[in-house]
Amino acid sequence: NAGVTQTPKFQVLKTGQSMTLQCAQDMNHNSMYWYRQDPGMGLRLIYYSASEGTTDKGEVPNGYNVSRLNKREFSLRLESAAPSQTSVYFCASSETDLRGEQFFGPGTRLTVL
Amino acid sequence: KQEVTQIPAALSVPEGENLVLNCSFTDSAIYNLQWFRQDPGKGLTSLLLIQSSQREQTSGRLNASLDKSSGRSTLYIAASQPGDSATYLCATTSGTYKYIFGTGTRLKVLA
Numbered sequence: 176n177a178g179v180t181q182t183p184k185f186q187v188l189k190t191g192q193s194m195t196l197q198c199a200q201d202m203n204h205n206s207m208y209w210y211r212q213d214p215g216m217g218l219r220l221i222y223y224s225a226s227e228g229t230t231d232k233g234e235v236p237n238g239y240n241v242s243r244l245n246k247r248e249f250s251l252r253l254e255s256a257a258p259s260q261t262s263v264y265f266c267a268s269s270e271t272d273l274r275g276e277q278f279f280g281p282g283t284r285l286t287v288l
Numbered sequence: 289k290q291e292v293t294q295i296p297a298a299l300s301v302p303e304g305e306n307l308v309l310n311c312s313f314t315d316s317a318i319y320n321l322q323w324f325r326q327d328p329g330k331g332l333t334s335l336l337l338i339q340s341s342q343r344e345q346t347s348g349r350l351n352a353s354l355d356k357s358s359g360r361s362t363l364y365i366a367a368s369q370p371g372d373s374a375t376y377l378c379a380t381t382s383g384t385y386k387y388i389f390g391t392g393t394r395l396k397v398l399a
Contacts, residue, residue: 220387277387
């Protein structure tokens with residue numbers, strides 16, 4: 176089992192460019208999450224998907240969109256990147272809701288110039 | 289609103305020492321509390337998950353306790369080793385689908 180995988184590992188964008196971060200899990204988990212991690216601020220939830228076909232906003236959703244493509248895949252899209260979106264992005268999954276253990280991917284380090 | 293605090297932010301100890309990392313939270317209505325380890329430039333690795341009905345969990349040299357009434361959890365590491373050097377994060381729930389993370393304790397174990 177690969178667990179939670181993310182692509183790409185690193186990305187540099189110019190302000191205004193768009194991109195999609197990909198996440199997949201092979202643990203048959205129902206719930207998936209996108210977080211960003213910034214120095215001194217810890218991890219903050221951007222969006223989550225409680226089950227296939229549903230998505231909802233987390234703490235910092237502005238500037239992002241998500242798609243739960245199927246049970247395995249949950250993508251995060253930046254439509255018009257801004258320097259404030261420079262961060263490390265983590266995808267996570269859990270079997271059900273938050274009563275279950277969360278498993279994290281290796282992260283995507285994004286720099287917006 | 290749930291807030292999670294970890295003190296101290298950084299800690300250096302000599303190899304072999306037993307140590308305790310602290311995690312405090314403001315809202316005791318939680319489903320569980322999870323401890324993670326993060327190595328530099330890497331993702332988070334789950335260490336221990338304590339359900340709200342439990343008081344502690346153990347895995348090898350690690351023991352995590354939970355006291356909901358006082359809003360505290362501790363991670364006890366026995367006989368620390370240089371390989372334990374990492375940032376340790378705790379996270380607990382806020383509502384049904386949200387985890388709130390502390391900012392972590394950066395641990396350095398000196399050989």
